Amino acid sequence: MRISSSVRKTGIFFLVIGRLIRTLFLRPPAYTKPNAIPRRRSIAIRVVDCGSNNGVEQEIQAMFNPIYDAERYGLRLVTSPRHADVLLVTGPLTRNMERPLLAAFRAMPEPRRVVTVGDDVEGGGVYTGSYAIIPLPKEILAARAAHVPGDPPAPDQILQKLLEVDFWAKSN
């Protein structure tokens, strides 16, 4: 189809003007770009299994494999609660594990947060009604910043939650 030269010139004019307006006036501000999130994200994670059946642990380990690679975001596993910022608590809390869990939590230096992972932690799941399961202690719930639902949650879901949560916000 042939376009007449006057139509073509009008079209090019509006194209150029539009682009000029967009670059000069309608630039999106930097903080809405998805890749540039200027908040502190690097955390040292200690994982404590409070009685889980190892499914969640395997998915947390999978979070550090080359496919999901949590370490590129600055999330790293540490071997002692004294080095940790965030405690990942998995599994329904058994009576036998209450003391070790509290010992680990109390060993963490301030500021510290807790993230509970898996549906079992919230009220037991399939284990509801067992004599051996107790609810999480109040001090751990008070420090809880997030909960990752799932039975067990997939590694990308855990990673997504850990990246979304702003641990050090005033409200948390």
Place this chain on the structure above:
Amino acid sequence: MSIESYEQFLDLGRTFGVEIHRPGRSQLHFLVESAPKLMQFCSRLREESCWLIMLVTNDERELEDNCFKQYYFFTHSELNVFIVIELALSPGLETYPSILPIFPSVAPFEREIADLFGLRPDKSEDQLVYQTYLHSCYPQRLFPLRRDWDRGELQRLSSNFEQESNPFFPSLAKQKGEGELDLPVGPIHAGVIEPGKFTFRTSGEIIERLEYQLGYTHKGIEHLFQREYDLENGWRLAEKVVGDSSFSHSLAYCKAVEVLSSVVVPPQALLLRAIFLEMERITNHLADCAGLVHDIAFEIISSELSVLREEMMQLNGRLTGSRFLRGVNRPGGVVLGHSFDGKIIRPIIRRITERFLSIAQTLVEHSGFRDRTSGVGVLSRETALHFGVTGLAARASGVRRDFRIQHPFGPYSDSDVQALLQGQAEGGLPISISVEMNGDVFSRFIQRVIEVWTSYCLIEYFLDKWENCPPEELLSPLRFSEQGNFEWGLGYVEGWRGDVVYWVMKDKFNRIYRCKVRDPSTLNWPGLAAAVMPKSFKRETALADFPIINKSFSLSYSGNDL
């Protein structure tokens, strides 16, 4: 005289007890009247190289016999037969005759019974360790699996976490030699792993003795089965006993219920069950090898293996909707959300297996890997037989325990499959490994490689036999007998760690009266402790070797603690 046939076992049992008829030809049930007869029978079984599968205690004081009953399950190394010995304990007595001197593998069960039922073995020497499942945060004399246990007393219990649980280990009470040190590690470990407390008696770096205390993940599963679940939906809890063996546990449970309901599972469902069982085996062997190599600090190979494991998990998710193959097994068959398409499995599993075998070839030729794993954590064949070690750890030590060979179900009974499992099929492992299986960490790694290859061949074989069928034909409805007696059924499957056995007794209303869960880890933990301790090996175990040995066994804490 060694026993070679079913009839000879029948005659042997009849000399010691009364035979109770069981349907089918695979289970021989004998009621034994007295302790001496039990001891003699067990000694004979030990001579015939029978293995103890498990010991179940049942509170039958409400039933007709008004006593606690103990059921001993044995299996033979060659024949497809289970020998069940039933012993009624004297009412009012809280002791039972112990077969520990004959079968040392009964020790974990005796500890469990002491905690959960309150029954002690008579003539109990100091070897029995208490407080394994119910630590000191539980009140004394709390026996949750007794039917008359009142849960109210637990509500009145406040958290008693000030008192640390320190059971008495007689072996550690011995005088320490010069320079010896007791090093407690746990219950929370440095890695992302389940909790368990290990106490090492070390002289310098060398481990003289390992004592372990488990039970930290005790969730009261057997009590939950009785209280909250009935026969149709007990598989939901069975899947959650051990997270990475969901399929094998739920399959063993479903098989136990199918025995009770005498339902015929459709053959295509059995084929699917076999395929998924082998897929679970491959997935977990890959994960274990990744963890083992990671503990050896060979991160590049470990990362590759974890990628392979992730690909298997994603395949599991695509096929069943669950990365851990959950929600697939039902009593009576298999339930899948959409029709099973075998075509997508083949190329993925072939690629994964080939990649895994080439990685294994690299590792076998790598001097660093061999130095760190050869001669480390040797579990000799005699020790494995002594402790009744089962499954993968036993096979790597030369003890051929495999329920796929000895008690096959469904498509495993085919002669081609049996030839493949026994390593006699044409065309063996495509990579060349000449290794003597002496039960060290390297042998267990090679055993995993062999099993991944075998599972790949089995999946190919089963996929050849698969025909597409609609989902309705994969599940048979359960039908329980109208009389509703207190019957029991045994379900058993070769999971990837070893044989998973479920014993389910139902009551008149088709609820679960008692469900005994036995993960292979229960039998293997003593084997791990034995593999760590030096006993005339060429190389003593240093503390740094312990994570590698632990990972090479890769036992389940949650499956042991229940």
